[in-house]
Amino acid sequence: MRKSALVMGVATALAVAGCGGAGGSGGSGAARSGGTFTYAIGDEPETLNPVLQDEHIDPVTEMVFRGVTRHDAANRVVPGLAESWRVSPDRRTYTFTLRKGLTWQDGKPLTSADVRFTIEEMKRAGAEVPLSRNFASVASVETPDATTATLKLSRPFAPLLDAMSVGLLPQHVLQGRKLTDADFGRRPVGAGPFRLTTYKPGQYAELVPFDGYYEGRPKLPKIVVKYVPDDSARLIQLKTGEVDAAHVQPQQVAQVGKVKRVRVETYPTADYRALMLNFRKPVFADRKVRQAMNFAVDRDAIVSSVLKGQGSPATGPLDESPYKSEPAPFSHDPAKVEQLMTSAGYAKDGQGLWAKDGKTVAFELTTFAEDSARVAILNVSATQLKQAGFDVRPNPRPRDWVRKHWGDLDAFVVGWGTPYDPDSSVYGPFSSSEALAKGGSNYGSYSNPDVDRALARGRDTDDPAVRKAAYTDLQKALAEDPPFVWISYLKTDNAVPTTLKGPQQRTLGHHGYGFFWNAEKWSWS
Amino acid sequence: MVLVLRRRAVTALAVVAALSALCFALLDTAPGDPAANILEARSGGRPPSAAAVAELRHSMGLDDPLPVRYGRWVRDAMHGDFGTSYKTGRPVSEVLADTVPWTLLLTGAAVLVSVVGAVAVGLAAALTRRAWLRRGIETALFAVGGMPGFVVALLLLWIFSAWLGWLPSGGVSQPGRPVTAGVLLPHLVLPALALAFGHHFGAYARLVETGVGRLRTAPHVDNARARGLPGRVVVPRHLLRPGLVPFAARLGVGVGGLVAGAYATELIFSWPGVGRQAILAAQSQDYPVLTAIVLVTGLIVVAANLLGDLAVAWLDPRVKLEPAHAH
Secondary structure, three states: OHHHHHHHHHHHHHHHHHHHHHOOOOOOOOOOOOOOEEEEEOOOOOOOOHHHOOOOOOHHHHHHOOOOEEEOOOOOEEEOOEEEEEEOOOOOEEEEEEOOOOEOOOOOEOOHHHHHHHHHHHHHHHHHOHHHHHHOOEEEEEEEEOOEEEEEEOOOOOOHHHHOOOOOOOHHHHOOOOOOOHHHHHOOOOOOOEEEEEEEOOOEEEEEEOOOOOOOOOOOOOEEEEEOOOHHHHHHHHHHOOOOEEEEOHHHHHHHOOOOOEEEEEEEEEEEEEEEEOOOOHHHOOHHHHHHHHHHOOHHHHHHHOOOOOEEEOOOOOOOOOOOOOOOOOOOOHHHHHHHHHHOOOEEOOOOOEEEOOEEOEEEEEOEOOOHHHHHHHHHHHHHHHHOOOEEEEOOEOHHHHHHOHHHOOEEEEEEOOOOOHHHHHHHHHOHHHEHHHOOOEOOOOOOHHHHHHHHHHHOOOOHHHHHHHHHHHHHHHHHOOOEEEEEEEEEEEEEEOOEEOOOOOOEOHHHOOOOOOHHHOEEO | OHHHHHHHHHHHHHHHHHHHHHHHHHHHHOOOOHHHHHHHHHOOOOOOOHHHHHHHHHHOOOOOOHHHHHHHHHHHHHOOOOOEOOOOOOEHHHHHHHHHHHHHHHHHHHHHHHHHHHHHHHHHHHHOOOHHHHHHHHHHHHHHHHOOHHHHHHHHHHHHHHHOOOOOOOOOOOOOOOOOHHHHHHHHHHHHHHHHHHOOHHHHHHHHHHHHHHHOOOHHHHHHHHOOOOHHHHHHHHHHHHHOHHHHHHHHHHHHHHHHHHHHHHHHOOOOOHHHHHHHHHHOOOHHHHHHHHHHHHHHHHHHHHHHHHHHHHHOOOOOOOOHHHO
8 A cells, every 4th residue: 555655755745857858859969960950049139229229229120220321340430331421621521322223121222311310319319319429519410412321520520420420210110200219129130231020029030141142142941049148047957958159257268168069259348347446535546556556466366267258458548559559668577566556645644555644555455246247456556555554444235325425435336338339438437527527428537638638639539549649648647646456368269160150350349249230241161 | 627727717807807906006106206216227328307207197197196097007017918018118918928928838738847846756655665866865955945946047057057057047049049849948957956956846846755655545545456466567657647636736736836936047048038027117107017927927817727627527526617616
């Protein structure tokens, strides 16, 4: 009797297990060379509308849309939907000539009216579409014929060509709807190389080549972007072959190296981490102290420990830009710290901290507590600074608290930088006209007349030689009077099949987005 | 019976009303500003200007006082309109329709695994005379009981997906293929097992074991055996049915925990359910979505408790669901 009960129990257990075994058809089997390319990523965008994503856009949006201009592997502006453009000598009139015979992915013709529509609608949406700031200087858009769009500017704006790389929106689809239209955000129509056929929020997006793409039909027959939020799950799917490729975390790169059929593509990004100092605080008044702090952090140690080698030491805001000049001399140099602090009138006190008139270089270093990578940088750099004699109190705080107290923070682990026009990278954080009190994004209230002059010169021209000189001056001024303690640029890693040809390295933007920038050229070997 | 259901329906309504008010009040006092959040997401993480935030708050109706906003929400909800997602602009009802069925399927499967598994393991432990088996089961239950749900999930993933390669590691089907039962089932196995074994499974099996074990030498069982009834009658009727009462009572309550556990499980297994939505909505302060999800979760818990009570009443005839005056 007892035996039969036991048998019954075991039988039920087996039934449960059996129900698993019956369906056990594991992964889809990898190495589908020549077929669908499946890529796993953690972040799913809230909308696939490029004007609601700023300059750093997710893979699907990137492939569906194309702008009037675009960027090449060196992040230079090159023709996109426009085959050419002319800029008037006073740099207030930009005339774009679109390529002949362009169509949208739904087959409708793409004309200069779409250019006007995209710019005007973004301007009209105002605060709802933060990217509209790039078009604030555009007074009007004229369309003398179907392939010509003429932008009249109220004042010269050097980054305009850069801004024109924003994905163009189809007037015939969005006419009478808001730019924030949810339906368009899920069923986008663009002029990019791939067309979205299926989008299952929370699951995947499926794209096929767009026959009417202006550079010819892309070679990959199908691309699936799978949303797999868990980092470990992404790695497992890569191992089992459920996906061909995946975005991986720095600490996973070593493990990915053991997966057969896969190679890791590591791209630099212009996304840097630095300690932003608040210039409202007298403790940071002396530039020698800030220089000394820049010599006190051991960037290589942070890159190898926190970033597992997936980063590079930062010495300024344009290290990854074509406008990079001679790098600032900052390195880990305790002797230099000693020399700078002594010449600034500081001496080590009983606790080994630099002090002047009885006051140490005391400040709180904070960051978004939710961002574990930034917290790690915060902890390591605070320890290094402390060892060098700076009285740092590391204290991560909730994102929301930080948002309300920008003006009160002492120092903050900041993330900044874009690979595109240098103006968008440096004007916001370092121009005194963008100071926090004026509603700008210079949260540290940094102010330096030399920097302001260089920023203005770089912004008001598009003569490459003048700009190069202006941004060289800027980097020199920032090195002499450092607004930040520079830490590191991040790198981004993607695992792709060894049989995939075509990914080309480029300096990417925030979140390492932009990996699919030339997906139209990818193919199976 | 009908009376019971009607009374429970009224309770459920009251729960929903209370939950919605509580949810509104809590979200209102929660730190953060949905408008600022939206604008920050749209500008690559750059903090937006105060003027832009104020403008968007106004157009979102966020600067109305709390009672006005709640009143508006109740009025719309009465008409079946739960608003639109702040983040994606999609109607909340659409979001729920897309996600709730997946969560119900996952939790349903996990409940099934819990019941069948706990009864099987519990019975085996209760009825065996082999000490090593009982001890083995107890040790295993202790180990499983001590593991957080997400650890169980990752362990299962590594063993059955990464190592053995028997089962897919996430999602509900292969992208682009229709979701058929044959495709869905293997995708369901790991998350359902993870959810079941990661949440109270040890407690459930122990409840079965003690519930049944307690009765092994009970007079009515001895009596039944003395009458010469075969084991296949004694075990289900005299041992199992009364022995399962503590387990059934606990299960009804436990489903609430299971639904909560589904949130983390869904994230690990890329399961397109409501839990993943809830986490995203909470992170981005997408209040309309979050409120609706809280309500749906509340309803599931109320329903599960009712089912648990009904099960107890069926197992134990002494339990009366109807209040005395209803007779």
